[in-house]
Amino acid sequence: MACLEICLALLGFALLIYKWSIGTFKTFETRNLPYEKPWPFFGNVAASALQRISSQKQLTEFYLRTRHHKVVGFFNLRKPMVQINDPELIKKICVKDFDYFPNHQLMITTNERLLNDMINVMKDQRWKRMRNTLSPVFTSAKMRNMFTLMNDSFAECMQHLNKLSDNPSSGKGFEVDMKILFNKLSSDVIATTAFGLKVNSFENPENEFYSVGQSLIFSTAAQFFRFTLSALMPKVFTFFNMEVFDGKKVDYFVSLVLEAMKLREQQGITRPDMIQLMIEAKKEAQDNWTDDEIVAQCFVFFFAAFDNNSNLISIATYELLKNPEIQERLHQEVRETQESLNGGSLTYDIVQKMTYMDMVISETLRKWTLSPSIDRVCSKPYTLTDGDGNKLFDFRKGDLVTIPIAGVHGDDRYFPEPRKFDPERFSEERKSEILPFTYMPFGAGPRSCLASRYAHMLAKGMLYHLILNFKIEASPGTIKDLWEEARSFSLTPRSGFYMQLVPRQ
Template identity: 70%
Template sequence: MALLELCLAFLAIGFLIYKWSTATFNTFEERNLYFEKPYPFVGNMGASAMQKASFQKQITEFYNRTRRHKVVGLFNLRTPMIQLNDPQLIKKICVKDFEYFPNHQQFISPNERLINDMVNVMRDQRWRHMRSTLTPVFTAAKMRSMFTLMNESFSECMQHLDTYSKTSSGKKGFEVDMKGLCKKLSNDVIATTAFGLKVNSFDDPKNEFHEIGQTLVFSQGLPFFKFMLCLSAPRLFNFLKLKIFDSGKVDYFVRLVVEAIRYREEHNITRPDMIQLLMEAKKESEDNWTDDEIVAQCFIFFFAAFENNSNLICTTTYELLQNPEIQERLYEEVKETQEALNGGTLNYDTVQKMTYMDMVISESLRKWTLAAAADRLCSKDYTLTDDEGNKLFEFKVGDNVSIPICGLHWDERYFPEPRKFDPERFSEERKGELVPYTYLPFGVGPRSCIANRYALMQVKGFLYNLLLSYKIEASARTTKDLWESARGFNVTPSSGFWMQLVPRKE
């Protein structure tokens, strides 16, 4: 009898868990919106949630199946999201009628230090005030100063590669995991430009800043599944007192920034990095920002730039080894730029003049976009209509919106032969053909990425240095099909971004 009762209890618990996992799945049926049948717990995102495909691949495939509908229902795990497949509707929601959709969806634990103080999580007026405070930090003038700090990290990276090249036994260059290399580079660049620290992760890969930084990335592994749990079951996540980020590591970053600010204020030290710029912005702002609010901007900057900037270098170098003629043309521009500098050091303004470099990076961002999708949260009831005034959908307060960036980028209606790596799409002659709001590598509207200049100058600066010294070729371990092998939030193969670097002859 006891065994029967136990079995019935397990069945009852299982049934309740199943009902909970599917409780939101009638949302779109009730609101007469087309959607695909979701699966318990994972919704329409099963492959990416189970690490069987990248988020980019799953979003793109969903978009391709549903793009005949301008508005479609998507279940991101248990969360119902209204996906916009039409560029004009994206413009309406994210730009023209932004006041109805001013915030990102809220899904992070409210008890975690710094999380709610980050500019991308802030809401309404608080966000507007912080955004206006941060905007001057990322102007071209500020980037010029910061680029000098980046140059030191580029130089140390190249010295590391040169040393490795000389000790390598390979007859034709040496094999390198570009992701591992670029994570060290990103770590050092962020340490110096954001936190005012001087570290060399190539000579000392176990330095404290690098070791702690590695633990704050949640794109794969156990941190990824913790993040998935936070998304799908925030109450359970909070009940179990889990954290997205390790509290001790977060406290380390807080101490790092606060102590640096105090020391600089006491000793009148000025340095062209983010801490300095935030100190100046805080003084000029009418808002009395707390230490945590200032530190949080450095924090989001760290874990966004750490992974994304290194990934952009990896996908770009991957395309260069797959397309040697494009690599050769880019090398010629790099060589011409070096000669024009006449022995001088690479600077921000010179980087901006490399037009083919910009075309190559733009196409890399198109094909391998850093963010698979953007999101918005409806704050006021809103009726979405098409250009003719026909009603398409009634948004309610609390509705989550999804913009399928990677789907748009891989849509042959906007980018013919989307799997082809073609920098000419962004040439002066052809970039006017781009359909507005189909190319969104840094998001869209007032909520777009504020640090795109920073990301681009790091990637361009490093590629300039790399191509001057090395040809990039495939190695035995180079991923054959990046689209199929990538996993998690970033387009990163589990085996790594292996490639061959071949020294150029003088």
């Protein structure tokens, strides 16, 4: 009898969990919005959540199936979101009627240090004030100075690669996991340009900055599980006082920044990095930002840049490997640029003049969007209408919006043969053909990424040195199809980004 009661209790509990997992799935039915049938717990992202495909592939395929609807319902796990498929409507949400959609959704519910002080989490006027404080940090003039610091890291990376090549003059190639290589480069560049810290992860891969950084980018299954739980069951997450990030490692970054700021103020040290710019911005800002609020911006900069920067360069090299004619044309531009320097160092201004390099990076960001979607939260009731004034949807306060960037970038109506890597889309002759709000690699409107110049600068600078010195070819470990092999949030394949580097003669 006891066994039967236990079985019935378990069955009842399982039924309750199931009911909870589908509890939000009637949302769009009651509000007359088309949607695809979601899976329990996982909504419309089951395949990527279960690590079967990448988020980019999942979201692109969903968009292509539903693009005939200008507005469609989408379930991100249990969260109902209103997906905007039309470029004109995207412009409305992100720009024209921004006051109705000024904030991002709160992805995780936690009281962990720094997380609620990051600019991407801040809301309304607090976000606006911090945006105004940070904007001067990422001007062209500031990037110009910061690029000199990047050059040192580029040189160390090239020294490391030359050591891997037994005899560069022999022309014999060697295999490299580009993701690991560029993770180290990204860490070193962020250390010097954001935290005022000089490290060389190629000579010392066990350095504290790199190892702590690796632990903060969802590199373990346990951390990914905690993040998913915080999004799926925030009340359970907070009830058990769980943390997404290791508090000691977050404290490491806090002490790193605060000690650097204190030392510079005491000794009058200046350096063209983010800490220096934050010190100046804090002095000039009318707001009395706390130390944690200032440090949080360095932290989110690290968190957003570390993996995205290394992914961007890794994927660009993968496309150059797959398209040798494009690689050769880029090499020609790089050689011409080197000759124009007359033995001098590469500068930010020279990088900006490399038009084909810009085309290659722009097409990489189109085909392999680093952020496959962006979100907004409706702050007050709003009626969305099309160009003819027809009502499409009535938003309520608190409704979540998703903009399918990867889907729009992969739409053949805007980019013919979207899976083809074609930098010519961004040539001077053709880029005017790109419809506004169909190319949004760094988001759209006032909430777009502040550090887009920084990401471009890092990727172009590193590619310049790499293509100048090496030819990128396939190796035994090179994946056949990144689109099929990438998994989950990251576009990094499980088997790595292995490629062959052949020294140029």
